[in-house]
Amino acid sequence: MKPNWIFRIVLSPFALLYGLGVSFRNLMYQTKLLKSAKFSIPVISVGNLSVGGAGKTPHIEYLIELLRHYLNVATLSRGYKRETTGFLLAEPDMNAKTIGDEPLQYKRKFPQIEVAVAENRALGIPQLMAAAIETQVVLLDDAFQHRAVTPSLNIMLTEYSTPFSSDWLLPAGRLREWRSAYHRADIIIVSKCPAQMSEAEREKILKAIRPQPYQQVFFSYYAYEQMYYLFNRGYQGVLDKNTDVLLLSAIARTDYLMDYLETQAASVIGMEFEDHHYFTTEDLLRLNTAFLQLKSAQKIILTTEKDAMRLELHRAFLQEKQLTIFVLPVAVQFHFGEAEPFNQLIKNHLLNFKV
Numbered sequence: 001m002k003p004n005w006i007f008r009i010v011l012s013p014f015a016l017l018y019g020l021g022v023s024f025r026n027l028m029y030q031t032k033l034l035k036s037a038k039f040s041i042p043v044i045s046v047g048n049l050s051v052g053g054a055g056k057t058p059h060i061e062y063l064i065e066l067l068r069h070y071l072n073v074a075t076l077s078r079g080y081k082r083e084t085t086g087f088l089l090a091e092p093d094m095n096a097k098t099i100g101d102e103p104l105q106y107k108r109k110f111p112q113i114e115v116a117v118a119e120n121r122a123l124g125i126p127q128l129m130a131a132a133i134e135t136q137v138v139l140l141d142d143a144f145q146h147r148a149v150t151p152s153l154n155i156m157l158t159e160y161s162t163p164f165s166s167d168w169l170l171p172a173g174r175l176r177e178w179r180s181a182y183h184r185a186d187i188i189i190v191s192k193c194p195a196q197m198s199e200a201e202r203e204k205i206l207k208a209i210r211p212q213p214y215q216q217v218f219f220s221y222y223a224y225e226q227m228y229y230l231f232n233r234g235y236q237g238v239l240d241k242n243t244d245v246l247l248l249s250a251i252a253r254t255d256y257l258m259d260y261l262e263t264q265a266a267s268v269i270g271m272e273f274e275d276h277h278y279f280t281t282e283d284l285l286r287l288n289t290a291f292l293q294l295k296s297a298q299k300i301i302l303t304t305e306k307d308a309m310r311l312e313l314h315r316a317f318l319q320e321k322q323l324t325i326f327v328l329p330v331a332v333q334f335h336f337g338e339a340e341p342f343n344q345l346i347k348n349h350l351l352n353f354k355v
Helices: 003-030 056-067 101-109 121-131 179-184 199-209 255-264 281-293 305-320 339-351
Strands: 043-048 073-077 114-117 137-141 153-159 187-191 216-224 232-236 244-249 267-272 299-304 325-328 330-334
Touching (some): 056 073, 056 101, 056 330, 056 339, 073 101, 073 121, 101 305, 114 121, 187 199, 199 216, 244 305, 255 267, 267 281, 281 305, 299 305, 305 325
Parallel strands (some): 073 114, 073 137, 187 216, 244 267, 299 325
């Protein structure tokens, strides 16, 4: 018997108890004992069944880029691990501790849109609509389990390498809800697919997922873009087969990124922390030591866009130590010529939206 199966069997009683609690909560919403709010403008939720790592942030950014040219777009997140509470509108000069790393990333990349944070999304949406009355569509970040809001469109992500259809409930697996919860999704996106993918692979996954007649399934992957210096986007770096990379990351599931870097660089060494970790001075001293120990004529420190938001808190230290850190941006692409059908589906939803 494989060790992971032994682990799951041992934890299955706890997973069952967790699942019963989730079922009771969902039943309360299904029977209307708990109310779920609807709103007068479109609310598009992007979330997943599992904990972290499915790629919600790049997919939210894809939607922002798709819609921002002809609609007033706003995003609403809970602002995970921020040090503030309640509803807050983001400003570009805020930091990750004020509004969270992902909301700060949205605001820095798209300063013309409204970005807000609130622990309670059902209260946060009307506060956002009151504070930014021109808002025409709200993108809800990581809200698939936030049943207090009924989105007008529910997009659920599931990772190619660990689809929900073969996962288990917490703590035996990574699922936040029973697999059957996928029925709530209007759109399912299989994320982080390989850059090359066959129709046979597509059909195999569709068979495992078993989408409902009302659900459409899309397959996305990441296209990594030109890396840039942490404190100056105009200063770009080069990644090639002669470069040794020290990757600093505090994101969920770096396998996909590591696989990519290993095809692009001479070598890759990872310095990993838990998701959303706030780097300390001690962490950065270790980073400096590890970088100095790299015996290479061509070496760089690389990080992700989300990590960059938290690293900015240490600007003075990094500049004092002359630690040059590059940021690797990522963009979502769709397989099988599905970008335009997906885009049109989103546009049709907005055009046909009714209160």
